[in-house]
Amino acid sequence: MDQISLAVNGRTDIGQVREENEDSIRWYASSDKPFAYIVVADGMGGYSGGATASKIAAETIQSHMDDLLKHTFISCTPEQQQLILRATLTEAINSANNALLNTKNLNPQFSKMGTTIVVAVMWYDFLIVAHIGDSRAYLWNNYGLQRLTRDHSVVQEMVDSGQMTQQQAKQSNVRNHITRALGVSSSVEAEINSWKLTENALLLVCSDGLTEYLDDHAIERVLATHRPALESVYRFIDDANKLGGRDNITAGILEYSSQPMPQMLAKEQNVTQRPRSPDVTIRKSQR
Template sequence: MSNTAGVRLAVNGKTDIGRVREENEDAIRWHADATLPFGYVVIADGMGGYSGGSLASRIAVETFSQVLDGLITPIFLACTPDQQNLMIHSAINNTVGKANQSIIDAKLENPQFAHMGTTLVLAVVWQDQLVVAHVGDSRAYMWSTAGIVQITKDHSVVQDMIDAGALTEEQARVSNVRNHITRALGVTEDVEPTIQSLTLNKSSLLLLCSDGLSEYFDNSELEHVLATHRPALECCYRLIDEANQCGGKDNISVGILEFTANSTVSPVVTGSVPSGSGEDTTVRRDRPSH
Protein backbone atom coordinates (compact mmCIF):
# COMPACT_ATOMS: atom_id res chain seq x y z
CA MET A 1 0.00 0.00 0.00
CA SER A 2 1.20 3.53 -0.73
CA ASN A 3 -0.03 6.87 0.57
CA THR A 4 0.76 10.44 -0.46
CA ALA A 5 -0.89 13.78 0.29
CA GLY A 6 -3.57 13.20 -2.33
CA VAL A 7 -3.47 9.59 -3.47
CA ARG A 8 -3.75 6.22 -1.78
CA LEU A 9 -2.97 3.00 -3.65
CA ALA A 10 -3.58 -0.54 -2.48
CA VAL A 11 -3.26 -3.70 -4.54
CA ASN A 12 -4.04 -7.39 -4.27
CA GLY A 13 -4.13 -10.40 -6.55
CA LYS A 14 -4.76 -14.12 -6.68
CA THR A 15 -4.54 -16.96 -9.17
CA ASP A 16 -6.35 -20.28 -8.93
CA ILE A 17 -6.11 -23.51 -10.87
CA GLY A 18 -9.90 -23.81 -11.19
CA ARG A 19 -11.82 -27.06 -11.03
CA VAL A 20 -10.92 -28.78 -14.31
CA ARG A 21 -7.33 -28.11 -15.31
CA GLU A 22 -4.46 -30.24 -14.07
CA GLU A 23 -2.03 -27.31 -13.96
CA ASN A 24 -2.26 -23.54 -13.61
CA GLU A 25 -0.84 -21.82 -16.68
CA ASP A 26 -1.69 -18.33 -15.38
CA ALA A 27 0.83 -16.12 -13.61
CA ILE A 28 0.37 -12.83 -11.77
CA ARG A 29 2.50 -10.15 -10.14
CA TRP A 30 1.45 -7.02 -8.28
CA HIS A 31 3.15 -4.27 -6.33
CA ALA A 32 2.38 -1.02 -4.52
CA ASP A 33 5.21 1.24 -3.46
CA ALA A 34 5.33 2.01 0.25
CA THR A 35 6.08 5.72 -0.10
CA LEU A 36 5.26 6.78 -3.66
CA PRO A 37 1.93 6.79 -5.57
CA PHE A 38 3.05 3.91 -7.78
CA GLY A 39 1.63 0.44 -8.28
CA TYR A 40 1.02 -2.17 -10.93
CA VAL A 41 -0.65 -5.48 -11.71
CA VAL A 42 0.51 -7.88 -14.42
CA ILE A 43 -1.42 -11.01 -15.47
CA ALA A 44 -0.43 -13.55 -18.12
CA ASP A 45 -2.51 -16.52 -19.28
CA GLY A 46 -0.27 -19.14 -20.84
CA MET A 47 -1.10 -21.69 -23.49
CA GLY A 48 0.70 -24.67 -24.92
CA GLY A 49 0.26 -27.50 -22.43
CA TYR A 50 2.82 -29.80 -20.84
CA SER A 51 4.09 -26.95 -18.64
CA GLY A 52 4.81 -24.79 -21.70
CA GLY A 53 2.04 -22.34 -20.92
CA SER A 54 3.15 -21.95 -17.33
CA LEU A 55 6.70 -21.23 -18.49
CA ALA A 56 5.53 -18.62 -21.01
CA SER A 57 3.30 -16.80 -18.52
CA ARG A 58 6.01 -16.87 -15.86
CA ILE A 59 8.57 -15.39 -18.28
CA ALA A 60 6.14 -12.61 -19.14
CA VAL A 61 5.26 -11.54 -15.61
CA GLU A 62 8.81 -11.86 -14.30
CA THR A 63 10.20 -9.82 -17.20
CA PHE A 64 7.66 -7.07 -16.56
CA SER A 65 8.02 -7.04 -12.79
CA GLN A 66 11.80 -6.61 -13.10
CA VAL A 67 11.38 -3.62 -15.41
CA LEU A 68 8.52 -1.98 -13.51
CA ASP A 69 10.26 -2.43 -10.16
CA GLY A 70 13.11 -0.31 -11.53
CA LEU A 71 10.97 2.30 -13.28
CA ILE A 72 10.90 5.02 -10.61
CA THR A 73 14.41 6.48 -10.78
CA PRO A 74 15.72 9.97 -9.97
CA ILE A 75 15.68 10.71 -13.70
CA PHE A 76 12.02 9.60 -13.93
CA LEU A 77 11.07 11.73 -10.92
CA ALA A 78 12.75 14.80 -12.45
CA CYS A 79 10.65 14.58 -15.62
CA THR A 80 7.34 16.28 -16.38
CA PRO A 81 4.11 14.23 -16.17
CA ASP A 82 3.95 14.04 -19.97
CA GLN A 83 7.54 12.81 -20.14
CA GLN A 84 6.84 10.27 -17.39
CA ASN A 85 3.86 8.96 -19.34
CA LEU A 86 6.02 8.56 -22.44
CA MET A 87 8.65 6.74 -20.37
CA ILE A 88 6.02 4.30 -19.08
CA HIS A 89 4.77 3.68 -22.64
CA SER A 90 8.32 3.14 -23.87
CA ALA A 91 9.12 0.76 -21.01
CA ILE A 92 6.01 -1.30 -21.78
CA ASN A 93 6.72 -1.46 -25.52
CA ASN A 94 10.33 -2.45 -24.97
CA THR A 95 9.42 -5.04 -22.35
CA VAL A 96 6.78 -6.63 -24.56
CA GLY A 97 9.49 -7.13 -27.16
CA LYS A 98 11.91 -8.48 -24.57
CA ALA A 99 9.38 -10.91 -23.07
CA ASN A 100 8.26 -12.03 -26.52
CA GLN A 101 11.84 -12.82 -27.53
CA SER A 102 12.55 -14.59 -24.25
CA ILE A 103 9.59 -16.91 -24.82
CA ILE A 104 10.68 -17.60 -28.40
CA ASP A 105 14.21 -18.37 -27.17
CA ALA A 106 12.81 -20.74 -24.55
CA LYS A 107 10.85 -22.55 -27.28
CA LEU A 108 14.03 -23.05 -29.28
CA GLU A 109 15.76 -24.51 -26.24
CA ASN A 110 12.77 -26.73 -25.39
CA PRO A 111 11.21 -28.19 -28.57
CA GLN A 112 8.47 -29.83 -26.49
CA PHE A 113 7.17 -26.29 -25.83
CA ALA A 114 6.89 -25.41 -29.51
CA HIS A 115 3.27 -24.29 -29.19
CA MET A 116 3.55 -22.21 -26.03
CA GLY A 117 2.65 -18.56 -25.77
CA THR A 118 0.80 -16.26 -23.44
CA THR A 119 -1.64 -13.39 -23.22
CA LEU A 120 -0.72 -10.32 -21.20
CA VAL A 121 -2.61 -7.55 -19.45
CA LEU A 122 -1.07 -4.96 -17.16
CA ALA A 123 -1.99 -1.73 -15.43
CA VAL A 124 0.52 0.80 -14.14
CA VAL A 125 -0.58 3.68 -11.89
CA TRP A 126 1.72 6.62 -11.26
CA GLN A 127 0.12 9.49 -9.34
CA ASP A 128 -3.13 10.10 -11.27
CA GLN A 129 -1.90 8.49 -14.48
CA LEU A 130 -3.10 5.04 -15.50
CA VAL A 131 -1.48 3.12 -18.34
CA VAL A 132 -3.08 -0.14 -19.46
CA ALA A 133 -1.56 -2.53 -22.00
CA HIS A 134 -2.69 -5.90 -23.31
CA VAL A 135 -2.02 -8.64 -25.81
CA GLY A 136 -4.72 -11.29 -26.28
CA ASP A 137 -7.95 -11.70 -24.32
CA SER A 138 -6.97 -11.07 -20.72
CA ARG A 139 -8.84 -7.95 -19.68
CA ALA A 140 -8.78 -4.74 -17.68
CA TYR A 141 -11.84 -2.96 -16.27
CA MET A 142 -12.28 0.24 -14.26
CA TRP A 143 -15.08 0.81 -11.77
CA SER A 144 -16.05 4.06 -10.06
CA THR A 145 -19.30 5.52 -8.79
CA ALA A 146 -20.06 6.36 -12.44
CA GLY A 147 -20.15 2.63 -13.28
CA ILE A 148 -17.87 0.11 -14.94
CA VAL A 149 -15.84 0.50 -18.12
CA GLN A 150 -14.11 -2.34 -19.95
CA ILE A 151 -10.81 -0.70 -20.86
CA THR A 152 -9.42 -3.43 -23.12
CA LYS A 153 -10.86 -4.98 -26.25
CA ASP A 154 -9.92 -8.62 -26.83
CA HIS A 155 -7.50 -9.56 -29.58
CA SER A 156 -9.68 -12.51 -30.57
CA VAL A 157 -11.60 -14.07 -33.44
CA VAL A 158 -14.98 -13.38 -31.85
CA GLN A 159 -14.10 -9.74 -31.14
CA ASP A 160 -13.16 -9.30 -34.80
CA MET A 161 -16.53 -10.82 -35.71
CA ILE A 162 -18.33 -8.47 -33.31
CA ASP A 163 -16.51 -5.49 -34.81
CA ALA A 164 -17.52 -6.66 -38.29
CA GLY A 165 -21.16 -6.98 -37.23
CA ALA A 166 -21.17 -10.74 -37.80
CA LEU A 167 -21.72 -11.65 -34.15
CA THR A 168 -23.44 -10.11 -31.14
CA GLU A 169 -21.88 -9.87 -27.69
CA GLU A 170 -24.33 -12.52 -26.47
CA GLN A 171 -23.48 -14.89 -29.32
CA ALA A 172 -19.77 -14.36 -28.70
CA ARG A 173 -20.07 -15.58 -25.12
CA VAL A 174 -21.19 -19.04 -26.29
CA SER A 175 -19.27 -19.26 -29.58
CA ASN A 176 -17.14 -22.37 -30.05
CA VAL A 177 -14.24 -20.12 -31.15
CA ARG A 178 -14.46 -17.71 -28.21
CA ASN A 179 -11.06 -18.87 -26.89
CA HIS A 180 -9.25 -18.34 -30.20
CA ILE A 181 -6.97 -15.34 -29.84
CA THR A 182 -5.35 -13.41 -32.67
CA ARG A 183 -2.37 -11.99 -30.78
CA ALA A 184 -0.07 -13.46 -28.12
CA LEU A 185 3.46 -13.26 -26.79
CA GLY A 186 5.87 -15.92 -28.01
CA VAL A 187 4.08 -16.79 -31.26
CA THR A 188 5.62 -14.41 -33.84
CA GLU A 189 8.82 -12.38 -33.97
CA ASP A 190 6.90 -9.13 -33.67
CA VAL A 191 3.90 -8.49 -31.45
CA GLU A 192 2.21 -5.16 -30.85
CA PRO A 193 0.46 -4.43 -27.56
CA THR A 194 -2.51 -2.11 -27.33
CA ILE A 195 -1.55 0.64 -24.87
CA GLN A 196 -3.92 3.22 -23.43
CA SER A 197 -3.47 6.15 -21.06
CA LEU A 198 -6.18 7.49 -18.76
CA THR A 199 -6.31 10.09 -16.02
CA LEU A 200 -7.74 8.95 -12.70
CA ASN A 201 -9.76 11.90 -11.43
CA LYS A 202 -11.89 10.04 -8.89
CA SER A 203 -11.56 7.06 -6.57
CA SER A 204 -11.61 3.91 -8.68
CA LEU A 205 -11.10 0.16 -8.66
CA LEU A 206 -9.05 -1.39 -11.45
CA LEU A 207 -9.80 -5.04 -12.14
CA LEU A 208 -7.49 -7.19 -14.27
CA CYS A 209 -8.29 -10.80 -15.06
CA SER A 210 -7.65 -13.79 -17.27
CA ASP A 211 -10.49 -15.21 -19.35
CA GLY A 212 -11.10 -17.84 -16.70
CA LEU A 213 -13.04 -15.07 -14.94
CA SER A 214 -14.55 -13.13 -17.86
CA GLU A 215 -15.88 -16.45 -19.20
CA TYR A 216 -18.46 -16.36 -16.41
CA PHE A 217 -19.14 -12.67 -15.71
CA ASP A 218 -20.58 -10.00 -17.94
CA ASN A 219 -19.84 -6.36 -17.20
CA SER A 220 -22.98 -5.77 -15.13
CA GLU A 221 -22.19 -8.75 -12.91
CA LEU A 222 -18.63 -7.53 -12.37
CA GLU A 223 -19.96 -4.06 -11.60
CA HIS A 224 -22.27 -5.45 -8.92
CA VAL A 225 -19.41 -7.21 -7.12
CA LEU A 226 -17.04 -4.22 -7.34
CA ALA A 227 -19.74 -1.82 -6.14
CA THR A 228 -20.94 -3.87 -3.19
CA HIS A 229 -18.15 -6.09 -1.87
CA ARG A 230 -15.93 -4.58 0.80
CA PRO A 231 -13.06 -4.58 1.61
CA ALA A 232 -12.61 -3.94 -2.11
CA LEU A 233 -9.33 -5.84 -2.39
CA GLU A 234 -11.11 -9.01 -1.26
CA CYS A 235 -13.11 -8.95 -4.50
CA CYS A 236 -10.24 -11.08 -5.83
CA TYR A 237 -11.25 -13.95 -3.60
CA ARG A 238 -14.99 -13.55 -4.08
CA LEU A 239 -14.75 -13.45 -7.89
CA ILE A 240 -12.54 -16.53 -8.02
CA ASP A 241 -14.86 -18.40 -5.64
CA GLU A 242 -17.88 -17.53 -7.79
CA ALA A 243 -16.10 -18.51 -11.02
CA ASN A 244 -15.30 -21.88 -9.45
CA GLN A 245 -18.92 -22.26 -8.36
CA CYS A 246 -19.91 -21.68 -11.99
CA GLY A 247 -17.67 -24.55 -13.10
CA GLY A 248 -14.09 -23.28 -12.96
CA LYS A 249 -13.35 -24.65 -16.44
CA ASP A 250 -10.13 -22.67 -16.76
CA ASN A 251 -7.46 -21.17 -14.54
CA ILE A 252 -8.65 -17.95 -12.92
CA SER A 253 -6.50 -14.91 -12.13
CA VAL A 254 -7.71 -11.62 -10.69
CA GLY A 255 -5.85 -8.46 -9.69
CA ILE A 256 -7.40 -5.42 -8.01
CA LEU A 257 -5.78 -2.01 -7.73
CA GLU A 258 -7.64 0.41 -5.47
CA PHE A 259 -7.02 4.08 -6.26
CA THR A 260 -8.32 6.53 -3.66
CA ALA A 261 -8.14 10.23 -4.49
CA ASN A 262 -7.96 13.03 -1.90
CA SER A 263 -7.10 10.62 0.87
CA THR A 264 -6.62 12.06 4.34
CA VAL A 265 -4.61 9.06 5.50
CA SER A 266 -1.15 10.01 6.76
CA PRO A 267 1.69 9.09 4.41
CA VAL A 268 3.56 5.87 5.05
CA VAL A 269 7.25 6.67 5.52
CA THR A 270 8.71 3.37 6.64
CA GLY A 271 8.49 -0.25 5.62
CA SER A 272 7.80 -1.73 2.23
CA VAL A 273 5.23 -3.79 0.44
CA PRO A 274 6.76 -6.69 -1.49
CA SER A 275 5.50 -7.59 -4.91
CA GLY A 276 2.81 -10.21 -4.72
CA SER A 277 2.81 -13.25 -6.91
CA GLY A 278 0.79 -16.29 -7.70
CA GLU A 279 2.18 -19.03 -9.79
CA ASP A 280 -0.07 -22.04 -9.56
CA THR A 281 0.67 -22.42 -13.17
CA THR A 282 -2.69 -25.45 -16.98
CA VAL A 283 -3.30 -26.41 -20.31
CA ARG A 284 -5.35 -24.31 -22.64
CA ARG A 285 -6.07 -27.18 -24.98
CA ASP A 286 -8.81 -25.20 -26.72
CA ARG A 287 -6.65 -22.15 -27.42
CA PRO A 288 -4.57 -22.66 -30.59
CA SER A 289 -1.69 -20.41 -31.44
CA HIS A 290 -2.24 -17.82 -34.14
Protein backbone atom coordinates in the same frame (compact mmCIF):
# COMPACT_ATOMS: atom_id res chain seq x y z
CA MET B 1 -2.12 18.72 -4.90
CA ASP B 2 -4.28 15.82 -3.82
CA GLN B 3 -2.94 13.04 -1.64
CA ILE B 4 -3.06 9.81 -3.65
CA SER B 5 -3.23 6.35 -2.13
CA LEU B 6 -2.71 3.12 -4.09
CA ALA B 7 -3.22 -0.43 -2.84
CA VAL B 8 -3.15 -3.74 -4.69
CA ASN B 9 -4.04 -7.38 -4.19
CA GLY B 10 -4.13 -10.41 -6.46
CA ARG B 11 -4.91 -14.09 -6.62
CA THR B 12 -4.67 -16.92 -9.13
CA ASP B 13 -6.45 -20.26 -8.89
CA ILE B 14 -6.20 -23.52 -10.83
CA GLY B 15 -9.99 -23.82 -11.11
CA GLN B 16 -12.08 -26.99 -10.94
CA VAL B 17 -10.98 -28.86 -14.08
CA ARG B 18 -7.41 -28.09 -15.17
CA GLU B 19 -4.46 -30.13 -13.88
CA GLU B 20 -2.09 -27.18 -14.02
CA ASN B 21 -2.37 -23.43 -13.49
CA GLU B 22 -1.14 -21.74 -16.67
CA ASP B 23 -1.97 -18.24 -15.37
CA SER B 24 0.56 -15.96 -13.68
CA ILE B 25 0.08 -12.72 -11.77
CA ARG B 26 2.46 -10.14 -10.32
CA TRP B 27 1.50 -7.00 -8.43
CA TYR B 28 3.19 -4.25 -6.46
CA ALA B 29 2.47 -0.95 -4.72
CA SER B 30 5.28 1.33 -3.55
CA SER B 31 5.27 2.16 0.14
CA ASP B 32 6.50 5.73 -0.34
CA LYS B 33 5.49 6.78 -3.86
CA PRO B 34 2.15 6.73 -5.73
CA PHE B 35 3.23 3.90 -8.01
CA ALA B 36 1.59 0.51 -8.48
CA TYR B 37 1.14 -2.14 -11.14
CA ILE B 38 -0.56 -5.45 -11.91
CA VAL B 39 0.58 -7.99 -14.52
CA VAL B 40 -1.65 -10.90 -15.58
CA ALA B 41 -0.63 -13.54 -18.12
CA ASP B 42 -2.67 -16.49 -19.37
CA GLY B 43 -0.41 -19.10 -20.95
CA MET B 44 -1.04 -21.74 -23.59
CA GLY B 45 0.99 -24.47 -25.22
CA GLY B 46 0.58 -27.97 -23.90
CA TYR B 47 2.05 -29.70 -20.86
CA SER B 48 3.97 -27.12 -18.76
CA GLY B 49 4.30 -24.87 -21.82
CA GLY B 50 1.55 -22.46 -20.85
CA ALA B 51 2.70 -22.20 -17.26
CA THR B 52 6.26 -21.55 -18.41
CA ALA B 53 5.17 -18.91 -20.93
CA SER B 54 3.03 -16.93 -18.48
CA LYS B 55 5.70 -17.11 -15.77
CA ILE B 56 8.46 -15.85 -18.10
CA ALA B 57 6.27 -13.04 -19.43
CA ALA B 58 5.05 -11.91 -16.01
CA GLU B 59 8.51 -11.99 -14.44
CA THR B 60 10.16 -10.17 -17.34
CA ILE B 61 7.61 -7.36 -17.27
CA GLN B 62 7.79 -7.22 -13.47
CA SER B 63 11.56 -6.75 -13.68
CA HIS B 64 11.17 -3.77 -16.02
CA MET B 65 8.51 -2.21 -13.79
CA ASP B 66 10.64 -2.65 -10.67
CA ASP B 67 13.51 -0.80 -12.34
CA LEU B 68 11.35 2.16 -13.31
CA LEU B 69 11.58 4.36 -10.22
CA LYS B 70 15.14 5.44 -10.74
CA HIS B 71 16.37 8.99 -10.08
CA THR B 72 16.10 9.95 -13.73
CA PHE B 73 12.39 9.08 -13.85
CA ILE B 74 11.55 10.84 -10.58
CA SER B 75 13.26 14.05 -11.69
CA CYS B 76 11.40 14.26 -15.01
CA THR B 77 8.32 16.38 -15.70
CA PRO B 78 4.91 14.66 -15.55
CA GLU B 79 4.70 14.74 -19.34
CA GLN B 80 8.13 13.11 -19.66
CA GLN B 81 7.20 10.52 -17.04
CA GLN B 82 4.13 9.52 -19.02
CA LEU B 83 6.24 9.06 -22.15
CA ILE B 84 8.77 7.02 -20.17
CA LEU B 85 6.01 4.81 -18.80
CA ARG B 86 4.73 4.09 -22.29
CA ALA B 87 8.23 3.40 -23.62
CA THR B 88 9.04 1.16 -20.64
CA LEU B 89 5.87 -0.87 -21.15
CA THR B 90 6.66 -1.32 -24.83
CA GLU B 91 10.22 -2.35 -24.04
CA ALA B 92 9.07 -4.75 -21.30
CA ILE B 93 6.61 -6.51 -23.58
CA ASN B 94 9.16 -6.80 -26.38
CA SER B 95 11.68 -8.22 -23.90
CA ALA B 96 9.12 -10.75 -22.69
CA ASN B 97 8.41 -11.76 -26.27
CA ASN B 98 12.11 -12.27 -26.98
CA ALA B 99 12.55 -14.26 -23.77
CA LEU B 100 9.75 -16.60 -24.82
CA LEU B 101 11.18 -17.06 -28.31
CA ASN B 102 14.62 -17.82 -26.89
CA THR B 103 13.16 -20.38 -24.50
CA LYS B 104 11.29 -22.05 -27.35
CA ASN B 105 14.47 -22.26 -29.42
CA LEU B 106 16.35 -23.94 -26.57
CA ASN B 107 13.51 -26.26 -25.55
CA PRO B 108 11.61 -27.90 -28.44
CA GLN B 109 8.97 -29.23 -26.05
CA PHE B 110 7.82 -25.60 -25.63
CA SER B 111 7.49 -24.97 -29.38
CA LYS B 112 3.76 -24.21 -29.16
CA MET B 113 3.77 -22.06 -26.06
CA GLY B 114 2.58 -18.47 -25.89
CA THR B 115 0.65 -16.23 -23.56
CA THR B 116 -1.74 -13.33 -23.31
CA ILE B 117 -0.64 -10.35 -21.27
CA VAL B 118 -2.35 -7.40 -19.64
CA VAL B 119 -0.43 -4.81 -17.63
CA ALA B 120 -1.90 -1.90 -15.69
CA VAL B 121 0.39 0.74 -14.20
CA MET B 122 -0.54 3.70 -12.00
CA TRP B 123 1.69 6.73 -11.41
CA TYR B 124 -0.11 9.40 -9.38
CA ASP B 125 -3.43 9.79 -11.27
CA PHE B 126 -2.04 8.53 -14.58
CA LEU B 127 -3.19 5.06 -15.61
CA ILE B 128 -1.66 3.19 -18.53
CA VAL B 129 -2.80 -0.25 -19.73
CA ALA B 130 -1.15 -2.53 -22.28
CA HIS B 131 -2.60 -5.82 -23.47
CA ILE B 132 -2.25 -8.63 -25.97
CA GLY B 133 -4.94 -11.30 -26.27
CA ASP B 134 -8.16 -11.64 -24.27
CA SER B 135 -7.07 -10.97 -20.69
CA ARG B 136 -8.83 -7.78 -19.63
CA ALA B 137 -8.74 -4.62 -17.54
CA TYR B 138 -11.83 -2.88 -16.12
CA LEU B 139 -12.29 0.39 -14.24
CA TRP B 140 -15.12 0.89 -11.74
CA ASN B 141 -16.15 3.99 -9.82
CA ASN B 142 -19.36 5.75 -8.81
CA TYR B 143 -20.23 6.31 -12.45
CA GLY B 144 -20.19 2.59 -13.20
CA LEU B 145 -18.00 0.03 -14.94
CA GLN B 146 -15.87 0.64 -18.01
CA ARG B 147 -13.94 -2.04 -19.90
CA LEU B 148 -10.52 -0.64 -20.73
CA THR B 149 -9.38 -3.38 -23.12
CA ARG B 150 -10.82 -4.91 -26.28
CA ASP B 151 -10.16 -8.61 -26.80
CA HIS B 152 -7.79 -9.65 -29.56
CA SER B 153 -9.97 -12.62 -30.46
CA VAL B 154 -11.82 -14.21 -33.35
CA VAL B 155 -15.25 -13.61 -31.82
CA GLN B 156 -14.46 -9.96 -31.05
CA GLU B 157 -13.56 -9.40 -34.69
CA MET B 158 -16.82 -11.07 -35.72
CA VAL B 159 -18.79 -8.90 -33.30
CA ASP B 160 -17.04 -5.78 -34.62
CA SER B 161 -17.87 -6.72 -38.21
CA GLY B 162 -21.51 -7.47 -37.41
CA GLN B 163 -21.26 -11.21 -38.08
CA MET B 164 -22.07 -12.11 -34.48
CA THR B 165 -23.84 -10.58 -31.49
CA GLN B 166 -22.27 -10.29 -28.06
CA GLN B 167 -24.63 -13.00 -26.81
CA GLN B 168 -23.65 -15.34 -29.64
CA ALA B 169 -19.98 -14.64 -28.92
CA LYS B 170 -20.42 -15.94 -25.36
CA GLN B 171 -21.70 -19.28 -26.70
CA SER B 172 -19.34 -19.63 -29.67
CA ASN B 173 -17.06 -22.65 -29.96
CA VAL B 174 -14.19 -20.34 -30.96
CA ARG B 175 -14.64 -17.83 -28.12
CA ASN B 176 -11.21 -18.77 -26.71
CA HIS B 177 -9.37 -18.37 -30.02
CA ILE B 178 -7.15 -15.29 -29.81
CA THR B 179 -5.69 -13.35 -32.72
CA ARG B 180 -2.69 -11.93 -30.89
CA ALA B 181 -0.33 -13.53 -28.38
CA LEU B 182 3.08 -13.08 -26.85
CA GLY B 183 5.83 -15.51 -27.88
CA VAL B 184 4.41 -16.46 -31.28
CA SER B 185 6.33 -14.25 -33.73
CA SER B 186 9.46 -12.08 -33.69
CA SER B 187 7.43 -8.88 -33.71
CA VAL B 188 4.57 -8.21 -31.35
CA GLU B 189 2.21 -5.25 -31.10
CA ALA B 190 0.59 -4.51 -27.78
CA GLU B 191 -2.39 -2.20 -27.58
CA ILE B 192 -1.52 0.61 -25.15
CA ASN B 193 -3.94 3.25 -23.86
CA SER B 194 -3.75 5.77 -21.05
CA TRP B 195 -6.13 7.83 -18.93
CA LYS B 196 -6.08 10.43 -16.19
CA LEU B 197 -8.22 9.38 -13.24
CA THR B 198 -10.50 12.03 -11.81
CA GLU B 199 -12.44 9.99 -9.23
CA ASN B 200 -11.69 7.32 -6.66
CA ALA B 201 -11.73 4.02 -8.51
CA LEU B 202 -11.10 0.29 -8.54
CA LEU B 203 -9.14 -1.35 -11.34
CA LEU B 204 -9.69 -5.05 -12.09
CA VAL B 205 -7.16 -6.98 -14.18
CA CYS B 206 -8.13 -10.56 -14.98
CA SER B 207 -7.76 -13.62 -17.21
CA ASP B 208 -10.60 -15.06 -19.28
CA GLY B 209 -11.18 -17.77 -16.69
CA LEU B 210 -13.08 -15.06 -14.81
CA THR B 211 -14.90 -13.38 -17.72
CA GLU B 212 -15.98 -16.79 -19.04
CA TYR B 213 -18.48 -16.84 -16.17
CA LEU B 214 -18.97 -13.27 -14.99
CA ASP B 215 -20.28 -10.70 -17.46
CA ASP B 216 -19.84 -6.95 -17.04
CA HIS B 217 -22.96 -6.64 -14.87
CA ALA B 218 -21.78 -9.35 -12.47
CA ILE B 219 -18.30 -7.82 -12.29
CA GLU B 220 -19.75 -4.39 -11.57
CA ARG B 221 -22.00 -5.78 -8.83
CA VAL B 222 -19.03 -7.30 -6.98
CA LEU B 223 -16.83 -4.21 -7.33
CA ALA B 224 -19.66 -1.94 -6.17
CA THR B 225 -20.63 -3.94 -3.08
CA HIS B 226 -17.77 -6.11 -1.85
CA ARG B 227 -15.76 -4.50 0.92
CA PRO B 228 -12.91 -4.37 1.72
CA ALA B 229 -12.52 -3.80 -1.99
CA LEU B 230 -9.15 -5.54 -2.26
CA GLU B 231 -10.69 -8.77 -0.97
CA SER B 232 -13.05 -8.92 -3.94
CA VAL B 233 -10.34 -10.95 -5.73
CA TYR B 234 -11.32 -13.89 -3.49
CA ARG B 235 -14.99 -13.36 -4.28
CA PHE B 236 -14.28 -13.34 -8.03
CA ILE B 237 -12.34 -16.61 -7.77
CA ASP B 238 -15.04 -18.25 -5.67
CA ASP B 239 -17.85 -17.15 -7.99
CA ALA B 240 -16.08 -18.43 -11.11
CA ASN B 241 -15.34 -21.77 -9.41
CA LYS B 242 -18.94 -22.17 -8.25
CA LEU B 243 -20.12 -21.57 -11.82
CA GLY B 244 -17.87 -24.29 -13.21
CA GLY B 245 -14.23 -23.20 -13.03
CA ARG B 246 -13.32 -24.89 -16.31
CA ASP B 247 -10.28 -22.64 -16.74
CA ASN B 248 -7.62 -21.16 -14.48
CA ILE B 249 -8.87 -17.97 -12.84
CA THR B 250 -6.80 -14.89 -12.05
CA ALA B 251 -7.83 -11.50 -10.69
CA GLY B 252 -5.91 -8.46 -9.49
CA ILE B 253 -7.41 -5.35 -7.88
CA LEU B 254 -5.84 -1.90 -7.68
CA GLU B 255 -7.58 0.60 -5.41
CA TYR B 256 -7.03 4.26 -6.28
CA SER B 257 -8.10 6.98 -3.84
CA SER B 258 -7.44 10.69 -3.92
CA GLN B 259 -8.07 13.17 -1.11
CA PRO B 260 -7.30 16.89 -0.76
CA MET B 261 -4.21 17.56 1.30
CA PRO B 262 -5.04 18.69 4.89
CA GLN B 263 -3.61 22.18 4.41
CA MET B 264 -5.71 22.60 1.28
CA LEU B 265 -8.82 21.64 3.20
CA ALA B 266 -8.11 24.30 5.80
CA LYS B 267 -7.81 26.98 3.14
CA GLU B 268 -10.97 25.90 1.39
CA GLN B 269 -13.22 25.82 4.45
CA ASN B 270 -14.00 29.52 4.11
CA VAL B 271 -14.61 29.34 0.40
CA THR B 272 -18.03 28.61 -1.04
CA GLN B 273 -17.64 25.60 -3.28
CA ARG B 274 -19.14 25.74 -6.73
CA PRO B 275 -21.06 22.66 -7.83
CA ARG B 276 -18.85 20.41 -9.90
CA SER B 277 -20.10 19.36 -13.29
CA PRO B 278 -20.42 15.61 -13.81
CA ASP B 279 -17.62 15.29 -16.34
CA VAL B 280 -16.65 11.91 -17.66
CA THR B 281 -15.03 9.84 -14.99
CA ILE B 282 -11.78 9.34 -16.86
CA ARG B 283 -10.47 10.98 -19.93
CA LYS B 284 -7.96 9.88 -22.50
CA SER B 285 -4.58 11.52 -22.13
CA GLN B 286 -3.19 13.44 -25.02
CA ARG B 287 -0.69 11.42 -26.97
